[in-house]
Amino acid sequence: MKLKQIPNLVYADADGNIFDSPALWMSGRSGNDFVSLSPDDFIELPEGSDLYHLEGRRPIGFEKETGEPKVFKEGFAVGAQMAPAHTMFYIAAYEKEKDAPTLPLFAYTAVGWLDGKFYVPAVRIDKDIRQEPAGFDRQMIERNVAEMLKEFPGNRLLEHIGNNCALTYNCPAARNHFMHRWEAPVPTSPACNSNCIGCISFQPTTETIPSTQDRLTFKPTPQEIIEYGIPHLQNAPTPVLSFGQGCEGEPLLMWEVIRDAIKEIRSKTNKGSININSNGSMPNAVEELCKAGLNSIRVSLNSVRENIYNAYYLPNNYKFDALKESIKVIRKHNGWASINYFVFPGVTDEVEEYEALRKFIRETDLTMIQWRNFNIDPDWYLRKIKYTPSEKVIGVKKMLELIHEEFPHIMFGYFNPPMNIIKEKLIQKSQAL
Numbered sequence: 001m002k003l004k005q006i007p008n009l010v011y012a013d014a015d016g017n018i019f020d021s022p023a024l025w026m027s028g029r030s031g032n033d034f035v036s037l038s039p040d041d042f043i044e045l046p047e048g049s050d051l052y053h054l055e056g057r058r059p060i061g062f063e064k065e066t067g068e069p070k071v072f073k074e075g076f077a078v079g080a081q082m083a084p085a086h087t088m089f090y091i092a093a094y095e096k097e098k099d100a101p102t103l104p105l106f107a108y109t110a111v112g113w114l115d116g117k118f119y120v121p122a123v124r125i126d127k128d129i130r131q132e133p134a135g136f137d138r139q140m141i142e143r144n145v146a147e148m149l150k151e152f153p154g155n156r157l158l159e160h161i162g163n164n165c166a167l168t169y170n171c172p173a174a175r176n177h178f179m180h181r182w183e184a185p186v187p188t189s190p191a192c193n194s195n196c197i198g199c200i201s202f203q204p205t206t207e208t209i210p211s212t213q214d215r216l217t218f219k220p221t222p223q224e225i226i227e228y229g230i231p232h233l234q235n236a237p238t239p240v241l242s243f244g245q246g247c248e249g250e251p252l253l254m255w256e257v258i259r260d261a262i263k264e265i266r267s268k269t270n271k272g273s274i275n276i277n278s279n280g281s282m283p284n285a286v287e288e289l290c291k292a293g294l295n296s297i298r299v300s301l302n303s304v305r306e307n308i309y310n311a312y313y314l315p316n317n318y319k320f321d322a323l324k325e326s327i328k329v330i331r332k333h334n335g336w337a338s339i340n341y342f343v344f345p346g347v348t349d350e351v352e353e354y355e356a357l358r359k360f361i362r363e364t365d366l367t368m369i370q371w372r373n374f375n376i377d378p379d380w381y382l383r384k385i386k387y388t389p390s391e392k393v394i395g396v397k398k399m400l401e402l403i404h405e406e407f408p409h410i411m412f413g414y415f416n417p418p419m420n421i422i423k424e425k426l427i428q429k430s431q432a433l
Contacts, residue, residue, distance in 0.1 A: 003039040007112025007119045009061035011075030012053035018078055024061035024070060026112035028090025028121055029378065031346025031389030034060045034069065037110075037121055041089055041397065045111060045118035048083035048133035052108065056100025060093040071095045079108025080120050084131040084172065085414045087371040089121040089396045090345050091378050102209050102380050105200050107373035123397070125371050126414035130182045131172040137179065141166055144178040157224040160216065161185060165247060169213050173242070177232060183240040183275075183416060184232045186225060187216045188258060192249030194279050195314035197384045198376040200246050209377075216248040225261035233265065233272035238418035241265075244277030244298075252278050255285035259292045266293035273419040277340065280326035281318035287329050296336035298370065298416055299323050302344070304360040305353060311385035327364040336422045338368035344381070349399045351392040361407055367425065368411040371400070408432070 009024040027034045028041075045051075059077040063070050077094035088109040109120050129135060145162035152158055165174035165185065177184035192202075201215035233239045243258055244251040251258060262274055273295045280286070280299035302312045306320040327337040347353065360366065374381070382389070394402070403410065409429040411417070417425070 003042050007114035010078045010113050016053040020113035027093040028110040029093040034093035041121035042119040046083040050081040052079050056097045057094035080111040081106045085126040087125040088373050103377035105375045107375050128415050141178045152227045155224050157220040185245040186243045187245040187248035188254040189249045189251045190216045193316040213247050222260040239272035242275045252282040252285045262292040275416045280323035283325035286326045290333040297330045298338040300340035302342040304356045331365040340370050342374040344374040346389045349396045350390045
């Protein structure tokens with residue numbers, strides 16, 4: 001149901017209790033600017049989302065009587081970490097106090113309150129239900145972790161994904177594996193050739209924020225991957241086996257191990273899709289993996305502009321053009337190529353970024369954009385990359401519309417698609433050209 005008015009500003013007290021201010025409309029943030037919103041921007045806060053009290057930050061709204069902006073001093077700002085499958089249009093708007101701490105590595109969508117419900121300026125970008133919170137069964141997961149570890153004793157990969165990822169961190173992909181369905185994660189690399197400022201598995205001791213999960217500490221063998229992967233591809237509905245996860249470094253650094261595992265897996269089953277989530281830094285390795293049976297790649301980036309990419313990723317021994325080459329390689333093999341596009345309103349939707357994305361799509365023959373919210377403190381990010389957002393912004397919502405209009409064959413989403421969807425979309429793409 002579309003709203004007819006803007007939701008009220010919400011705020012938190014020092015204990016994290018959340019209230020609304022009936023005298024103020026909420027606002028949103030784009031880049032460094034706070035902006036007024038439209039009723040058409042909103043959806044209900046998705047089930048499974050989390051609300052965060054933003055310490056040391058005062059929310060900004062608009063007075064209903066005068067329309068004037070106001071910093072609300074009686075409480076602290078609130079941001080929403082939306083459930084997966086949703087893309088934000090605006091960040092939470094606030095005025096930062098001098099001693100405010102750096103925020104943890106989450107995405108902070110603007111959120112308001114109206115008629116007994118929370119609302120966010122956002123869209124559901126993917127209809128897939130694979131990470132719906134209500135769909136997980138903790139008892140089944142615990143039982144299946146124990147059974148699989150008993151079946152494959154000594155398999156360090158299974159132990160890591162079961163006890164660490166599924167049962168400790170509640171990783172949705174890991175939990176899905178132990179419910180024998182859909183996409184299963186395969187972390188392989190303890191090392192990385194990027195030094196991402198907002199890395200979720202490693203933060204230097206000089207930073208005040210913790211990584212959100214522990215990084216893999218060993219190198220799995222092909223056999224450990226095979227024992228884990230074959231049963232999933234053979235038995236799960238619409239199965240995807242995905243190398244490259246948040247709890248590791250860069251999987252392409254382990255390409256020989258992954259290649260050998262894929263070859264053996266594909267000698268036993270041709271079911272499902274084998275995917276790699278990567279920084280795309282090693283196109284020659286991608287070529288070898290495609291020859292072994294890799295079906296898809298998802299390349300993560302914060303921007304398709306090289307200067308902004310480099311300022312965040314701080315790459316070691318590779319150039320931005322390598323990302324494009326990796327995508328071209330998998331498309332040459334008629335594979336599926338996605339980008340994991342970190343959405344940061346005010347930067348992602350700048351005119352310069354929009355034009356760069358159009359060029360990137362044409363150059364690479366990209367097949368999918370996964371519009372994922374950027375898990376990072378907004379001020380910290382902009383300061384770290386020494387970037388001042390432009391005033392030429394078209395808005396995330398409008399950018400989605402424009403890209404879809406010009407490139408209707410590009411699939412929008414949040415998750416790596418299974419093989420049946422890949423085949424269907426590639427056929428549609430070939431027929432449209």
